[in-house]
Amino acid sequence: MNVAFGRLITAPPQALLGAYVSARTASWPDASRLLVVGDDFGWSIDDDRVRLTATAERLGYEVAPARWARFARRQAVFHHDHFGALQPRWLDSSNRLGLSYFHGRPGTPGYPEFDRAYETLRNSASRVDRVQVTHGEMHELVLGAGLDPEKVFRIPIGVDIERFPLGDASTRAGARSALGLPSSAFVVGSFLKDGVGLGEGLEPKLVKGPDTLVETLSSLQNSISELFVLLVGPARGYVRRELERHGIPCRHVQFDSREELARAYHTLDVSLVTSRQEGGPKALLESMATGVPLVTTAVGQAPDLIVDGQNGLLAEVDDVEALAAAVLRIHDDAALAARLRAGGRPTAEANADEMLDERWAALFDGFVERRSTRED
Numbered sequence: 001m002n003v004a005f006g007r008l009i010t011a012p013p014q015a016l017l018g019a020y021v022s023a024r025t026a027s028w029p030d031a032s033r034l035l036v037v038g039d040d041f042g043w044s045i046d047d048d049r050v051r052l053t054a055t056a057e058r059l060g061y062e063v064a065p066a067r068w069a070r071f072a073r074r075q076a077v078f079h080h081d082h083f084g085a086l087q088p089r090w091l092d093s094s095n096r097l098g099l100s101y102f103h104g105r106p107g108t109p110g111y112p113e114f115d116r117a118y119e120t121l122r123n124s125a126s127r128v129d130r131v132q133v134t135h136g137e138m139h140e141l142v143l144g145a146g147l148d149p150e151k152v153f154r155i156p157i158g159v160d161i162e163r164f165p166l167g168d169a170s171t172r173a174g175a176r177s178a179l180g181l182p183s184s185a186f187v188v189g190s191f192l193k194d195g196v197g198l199g200e201g202l203e204p205k206l207v208k209g210p211d212t213l214v215e216t217l218s219s220l221q222n223s224i225s226e227l228f229v230l231l232v233g234p235a236r237g238y239v240r241r242e243l244e245r246h247g248i249p250c251r252h253v254q255f256d257s258r259e260e261l262a263r264a265y266h267t268l269d270v271s272l273v274t275s276r277q278e279g280g281p282k283a284l285l286e287s288m289a290t291g292v293p294l295v296t297t298a299v300g301q302a303p304d305l306i307v308d309g310q311n312g313l314l315a316e317v318d319d320v321e322a323l324a325a326a327v328l329r330i331h332d333d334a335a336l337a338a339r340l341r342a343g344g345r346p347t348a349e350a351n352a353d354e355m356l357d358e359r360w361a362a363l364f365d366g367f368v369e370r371r372s373t374r375e376d
Contacts, residue, residue: 021071025064028075031096034061034368035069037079043193043234044282047258048080048100051160051353055360060370069095076368078130083113086120091127096367098130101142102157102279103207103300110206121145130367134279135301153363156301159285161352163259166291166345167266175266179253185228186331188217189268189292191261191283192275193233201235209274209297212318214242216274219324221248224331232264265290269337270327275299276317285351288312288344293337295326305351309336311343 025033034056038049053063069077070089078098079085085099101121104114118141121128125146132155133139139154167175176183194208195201204210220227229243229250236252243250253264265271271287271294278300285305287294294312296302297319306312313329315322330337349355364370 017067018071021068022073025068025072025075029369030074031076031367032062032369033064033072033075034364035064035066035072035075035077035095037066037069037077037081037084039081039084041198041234043258045080047282048157051158052078052080052360055353055357056364056368058354059357059361059364061364061368062371076129078367082121083117086117086124091120091124096129097127098132098363098367099128100132100134100279101138102134103138103277105137105141105277108207108277118145121147130363132363135304138279153359155356155359155363156304156351157280157282157285158351158353158356159282159289159348161289161349161354164262164265164286164289164348166289167262168291171266175263178263179230179251179267181230181251181267182226182228185226185249186224186269187228187230187267188220188270188272188327189230189232189264190239190272190274191232191264191286192273192281193235195235195238198234200237202237202241204238205235207275207277209276209317210239210242212274212276212297212320212323213272214239214246215320216272216323216327217243217248218246219320220327221246223324223328230264230267232261261286262290265292268292270295270330272323272327273297273299273302274323278302284312285348289348291341291345293330293340294344295323295330297323305347307343310339311347312340 036049036053038046056063074094076096080100082099082101090097104117106115106118108114122145131142131147131152133142134156142152143149190213192208194205194210196203196205229248231250231252240252271283271292273281273283273296275297280300284302297317298314306314308314313326315326
């Protein structure tokens with residue numbers, strides 16, 4: 001056997017991939033391809049990657065496979081997880097670097113990684129070529145780190161409107177039957193990841209407000225006789241355990257992909273968000289798109305998207321009393337519930353992925369070369 005060939009076939013898979021990508025991309029012009037990176041958790045950030053890839057392709061950019069990003073040279077890499085992006089692997093590469101800075105307020109107790117990431121951003125302000133922020137707080141924070149304002153783009157997390165169709169009473173009945181939920185219950189949904197890590201999630205991720213969620217639901221037990229909770233997403237062990245301790249019936253559903261989420265939304269009477277910090281969350285527009293009345297803390301995009309009483313109900317962070325009162329209002333007031341259902345869908349349609357294409361085009365301009373403007 002040829003020695004060189006023998007080494008090749010026994011090389012680790014990553015080494016083989018690296019050799020292939022280096023050879024395959026050697027002739028590519030600088031910044032001629034976009035490589036969009038997720039976090040490989042199979043949840044929200046990876047969904048961002050898939051959808052931004054579709055956006056870039058609609059806009060005429062050529063997108064290379066995400067797993068090639070670590071081996072590519074002199075291309076344009078966009079990373080949706082700023083904690084992952086602000087690492088030597090990416091900062092020291094020859095690629096142009098873009099990233100989403102969704103959340104992570106420095107000084108947040110219990111989250112030293114927020115401080116580390118922000119300090120790295122400050123020290124690397126000239127190295128980072130593009131930043132997407134989704135709301136005003138992060139916009140000010142990123143500019144405060146010394147980023148050139150022309151490199152920072154405020155683009156909300158949109159919604160794949162076709163994936164989240166508007167539901168009605170018939171849709172709800174069918175969805176509840178499919179998921180085995182009580183037909184007569186008042187179902188409150190919480191759709192996010194609020195536990196630490198990718199296991200059971202018994203340690204709460206407090207920035208997502210799982211303790212506030214449990215306290216809010218517990219306070220509603222005596223007011224809503226058939227209260228039932230639907231949890232969706234990975235690492236929900238803490239919330240499941242605490243709801244069981246309080247005697248609140250619930251079901252936790254984990255889907256293989258976010259493609260299946262619409263059916264879960266269609267089971268709900270209320271979608272409840274109790275986070276302390278957020279980039280989106282996606283549950284805002286997904287709830288509105290599917291016609292689910294929304295109650296949320298005023299975090300992330302919520303203040304930008306919600307007109308209180310018209311397309312959702314807002315409460316301040318950690319205000320359990322206000323959150324519970326908002327859920328109870330929807331339970332007791334059919335006219336309010338109907339108004340929120342009707343008011344949400346137009347907001348979702350206005351923030352559908354395709355409606356945000358022009359904003360992404362502005363971010364990509366000068367970051368990656370459009371296929372039609374270059375010659376390979």
